[in-house]
Amino acid sequence: MTHTPAATDxxxxxxxxxxxxxxxxxxxxxxxxxxxxxxxxxxxxxGVDFTTIQLTLSLYLGAMAFGQLVIGPLSDRLGRRPVLLTGLLVFVVGSAICLSAQNIGVLIFGRIVQAIGGCAGITLSRAIVRDLYGRNQVASMIAYVTMGMAVAPMIAPTIGGVLETFFGWRASFAFLIGFGGLALMFAYWHLRETNHSRASGESARELLRGYGSLFRSRQFWGYTLVTSFVSAMFFAFLAGAPYVMIELLGRSPAEYGFYFAMVPSGYILGNFATGRIAGRMGPNRMILAGTLLSLVSIAAMAALIASGFLSPVALFGPMLFIGVANGLVLPSGIAGAVSVRSDLAGAAAGLSGSFQIGFGALVAPIVGATLSSTVWPLIAIMTICSSLAIASLALVATRRMPAAGN
Incomplete structure (x- = not known):
């Protein structure tokens, strides 16, 4: 097996x-x-109701979860560059289908195509970093990438709202065509292949045997479950916070958007901290610090609300620190998952990413079904997710991550 380049590439x-x-x-x-x-x-x-139009979001998430399972292993076999370029092209095609859709069926189909193509960027950016860097440096590099990536969900609704106001709903998909096309050209001209072990002559049976070892790895599932439960905690808040703010607290959507900016801001801070110190502390310590911080922050949220201080500050103040915690956990957890078998980094990135999205897709409707006149179901679900994340870390706490290139 050809080893990946050194971490000092x-x-x-x-x-x-x-x-x-x-x-x-x-x-x-x-x-x-x-x-x-x-x-x-x-x-x-x-001409459809809002419940139907929400399928364009839930099915997008489901397609993302499925797509990552396919794209990761394909990139292990065919290389990162061709699979990424194809994925970006598929995203552009899906955006064009959405732009021209005249009915909900075509729009949903376009969204599914979009999701399958778009998830290539998330999955393969992680695998590319693992191809080039050693185990501790992976967490730092992923942190810097996700810190920049976190800007997208911060500014996207604002851009989309402006485009909707002046040009109608199709303008957002026109923007996505342009952005996806630019990313495709940028990658075509500047991305070289990083998976140098793809042509090692492995048979399909040997490749399946390697995947079997990934599925049997306590380390892989430990890191994957940590990141999945932490992501589920965020998706739970994402699903419940608008209802709490607008329906229970009587605040405006604009005020919700203002407060929500605190969450990705905390995430950026957490990723910045990971990028600076993960190489010295190591992934496991970063994950432990982040999961404990998230549990303490949820406890603070519960204490504020139990004392009668139900306000936007009581919700989003602790969420700022939960955002920081996610920035500490996710890069290190992802780094751990893709480092268990560096020759299967694409498959590991796809599988772990699929679980992250899948857990979020599962927990969001649970929050929606349990929220009524109180915020406590949301807090309970977030507490459960945080506790399970800490418990999952026990799967890897006594195991060392493998050295780069193994």
């Missing part, structure tokens, strides 16, 4: 390389968030 450290990974990683988050302000207008224009 200098070309990968250039700002242009980081910008490339951020751009391709941001494609799918933009696809999720940009059109959200247009959903009521889309429902009216296509």
């Amino acid at each position: 200098q070309p990968a450290a250039k700002p242009g390389f980081i910008a490339l990974l951020i751009a391709v990683s941001a494609v799918s988050p933009l696809g999720i968030n940009m059109y959200l302000p247009s959903m009521p207008g889309m429902a009216r224009a296509l």
Whole structure:
């Protein structure tokens, strides 16, 4: 088996390389968030109710979860570059289908195509980093990439709202065509192949045997479950916070958007901290610090609300620190998952990413079904997710991550 390049591969450290990974990683988050302000207008224009138009979001997430399972292993076999370029092209085609859709069926189909193509950027940016860097450096590099990528969900609803106001709901998909096309050209001209073990002559049976070892790995499932439960905690808040703010507290959607900016801001801070210190502390310590911080923050939220201080500050103040915690956990957890078998980094990135999205897709409707006149179901679900994340870390706490290239 050909080993991956050393962790000191200098070309990968250039700002242009980081910008490339951020751009391709941001494609799918933009696809999720940009059109959200247009959903009521889309429902009216296509003559469907809001529940039906919400399928364009839930099925997008489901397609992302499935797509990552396919794209990761394909990139292990065929290479990162061709699979990423194909994925970006598919995203552009899906965006064009959405732009031209005249009924809800075509729009949903376009969204599924979008999701399958767009998830290539998230999955393969992680695998590319693992191809080039050692185990501790992986967490730092992923942190820098996700720190930049976090800007996308912060600004996407604002851009989408402006486009909706002046040009209608189709303008968001026109923007996504342009952004996806630019990312595709950027990757075509500047991304070189990083998976140098793909042509090692392995048979299909040997490849399946390698996948079997990944599925049997306590380390892989430990890191994957940690990141999945932490992501589920965020998706739970994402599903419940609008209802709490607008329905229970009587605040405006604009005020909700203002407060919500605290969450990705905390995530950026957490990723910045990971990028600075993960190489010295190691992934496991970063994950432990982040999961404990999230549990303490949820406890603070519960204490504030139990004392009668139910306000936006009581919700979003602790969520700022939960955002920081996610920035500490996710890069290190992802780094751990893709480092268990570096020759299967693409498959590991796809499988772990699929679980992250899948857990979020599962927990969101549970929150929606349990919220009524109180915020406590949301807090309970977030507490459960945080506790399970800490418990999952026990699967890897006594195991060392493998050295780079193993």
